[in-house]
Amino acid sequence: MFRAPTELKPEYDAVIIGGGGHGLAAAYYLAKNHGITNVAVLEKGYIGGGGTGRNTAIVRSNYLTPEGVRFYQSSVELFQDLSRELNLNLFYSERGHFTLAHSPASLRTQRWRAEVNKHLGVDSRVVSPEFIKETVPEIDLKVGGHQAPIHGALYHPPGAIARHDAVAWGYARGADQRGVEIHQKTAVTDIEVRDGEVAGVHTDKGFIKTRKVLSAVAGWTTHTTAMVGIRTPLVIHPLQALVTEPLKPWLNSIVVSASLHLYVSQSSRGELVAGASLDPYELISMRSTLDFAEGLGGHMLDLFPCLGDIKVLRQWAGLCDMTPDFSPIMGTTPIKGFYIDAGWGTWGFKATPISGKTMAFTMANNRDDDLITAFNLSRFQEMELVGEKGAASVGH
Amino acid sequence: MKIIDCPVNGPRPLQEFHFGGEVRDMPNPDSVTDEEWSGYVFHRRGEPGLKKEWWYHVPSGTWFIAERDNRSDEFVRTYLYGSENVDD
Numbered sequence: 001m002f003r004a005p006t007e008l009k010p011e012y013d014a015v016i017i018g019g020g021g022h023g024l025a026a027a028y029y030l031a032k033n034h035g036i037t038n039v040a041v042l043e044k045g046y047i048g049g050g051g052t053g054r055n056t057a058i059v060r061s062n063y064l065t066p067e068g069v070r071f072y073q074s075s076v077e078l079f080q081d082l083s084r085e086l087n088l089n090l091f092y093s094e095r096g097h098f099t100l101a102h103s104p105a106s107l108r109t110q111r112w113r114a115e116v117n118k119h120l121g122v123d124s125r126v127v128s129p130e131f132i133k134e135t136v137p138e139i140d141l142k143v144g145g146h147q148a149p150i151h152g153a154l155y156h157p158p159g160a161i162a163r164h165d166a167v168a169w170g171y172a173r174g175a176d177q178r179g180v181e182i183h184q185k186t187a188v189t190d191i192e193v194r195d196g197e198v199a200g201v202h203t204d205k206g207f208i209k210t211r212k213v214l215s216a217v218a219g220w221t222t223h224t225t226a227m228v229g230i231r232t233p234l235v236i237h238p239l240q241a242l243v244t245e246p247l248k249p250w251l252n253s254i255v256v257s258a259s260l261h262l263y264v265s266q267s268s269r270g271e272l273v274a275g276a277s278l279d280p281y282e283l284i285s286m287r288s289t290l291d292f293a294e295g296l297g298g299h300m301l302d303l304f305p306c307l308g309d310i311k312v313l314r315q316w317a318g319l320c321d322m323t324p325d326f327s328p329i330m331g332t333t334p335i336k337g338f339y340i341d342a343g344w345g346t347w348g349f350k351a352t353p354i355s356g357k358t359m360a361f362t363m364a365n366n367r368d369d370d371l372i373t374a375f376n377l378s379r380f381q382e383m384e385l386v387g388e389k390g391a392a393s394v395g396h
Numbered sequence: 397m398k399i400i401d402c403p404v405n406g407p408r409p410l411q412e413f414h415f416g417g418e419v420r421d422m423p424n425p426d427s428v429t430d431e432e433w434s435g436y437v438f439h440r441r442g443e444p445g446l447k448k449e450w451w452y453h454v455p456s457g458t459w460f461i462a463e464r465d466n467r468s469d470e471f472v473r474t475y476l477y478g479s480e481n482v483d484d
Contacts, residue, residue, distance in 0.1 A: 221442075222442035222443040222444070223443065223444065225443075226443040231435060231439040232439060232440075232442070233438040233439050233440055233442075234440065234442045235440050235442040236442055236466075280414070280415055281415030282415070282417075282418075282442075282447075282449075282466055283466055283467075283469055284444050284466055284467045285467055285468070285469060287469075289398075290397075291397070291410075291411070321442075324438055380434055380437075380438040380439065381430075381431055381434045381435075382434075383434060
């Protein structure tokens, strides 16, 4: 789908560390929107092999803060047209997204989200248990009696799933066609900073000169920030997911329950794709555990008792770079020419197009795109957090 | 199932424990700059390596320190706060 250059050039106008969806999208928009094509994307493994290929592929914009809703809604709008833009079928499929509420307090948070969403033009509303049962007849509203029953849900009709690998491939091909070089199996070993400015990147294939570096490595960000000596709040936790054996289509909606630490949808292949909350302690490892499969399996049965005979096909883990406010860290940094696209925790895939677009603007103009100023690393020093915990994750 | 060696109760399954984060020294709030304070409140040493962390054994209410590698998940040693250098 794209060239595989064997040698690095001695110098690039920009280097992007990380060949996941975000890094490749940034390369694509740098070339397409800003005419910057002398760019290398460096990927230590293969493209889309990190968080891009390990998430549960959900796209939505029903967040809690105005900053978050605007940002993710821009991403949804790009996603809706992305198959045509990249000339590649991304299997983008609008399913409708339910966030179940198991208590009056949870329903209040969903109401809050719905009102913020509606105010900003996002299709989102609170619905009754009867509406949920009508749309998803297989659901047990009493949750097997093991948890509090379902009081209602936040319903977000544009909630969608997509084929996440294809998003990386599409952006890679589009960037490649415009002159960007994608170097797989090329690891960054250090970043050269002189007098507070980026001077180049050391790789396992030699040194390259550049004045602009984007770190788009999500779960590996604490490695790159250590190279340039900047401090962040990021800590890494694994997040585990699984798929079941393929079934005939029966679950059209995406169903999320914070109380059960569960989100599930049915892929175009028929597999049920399900994820849980973060592993409960810091770990930079993609190991899987039986505890996870047991816990998630139990919760899926509480919600969908009809799945009793269904087998788990495979399970895996990805790395999540967590921030204290559950919003990303994006934009310029105290080091001139070092740009960061990180803090993607459990919410990175849906932001792929808009992150690429806004980071490309930020790199081309050396100032943060208006859509991401609230997400700059400096917000922690300014004590201006963007609290998305109530909308970004199921682990609380 | 992962087993953690509680300094009071001996080897117990992971499910009985809570992670309390890295051991960090609080700067003096009366003399610290705003930047140092926000750094203490928010910033973390998230890079790979051996770390000293707070862990809590829930059933017995025991807080203790674990030295753990955050890549291999190996618990190198565990001990009660203040008894780092005591041989037992």
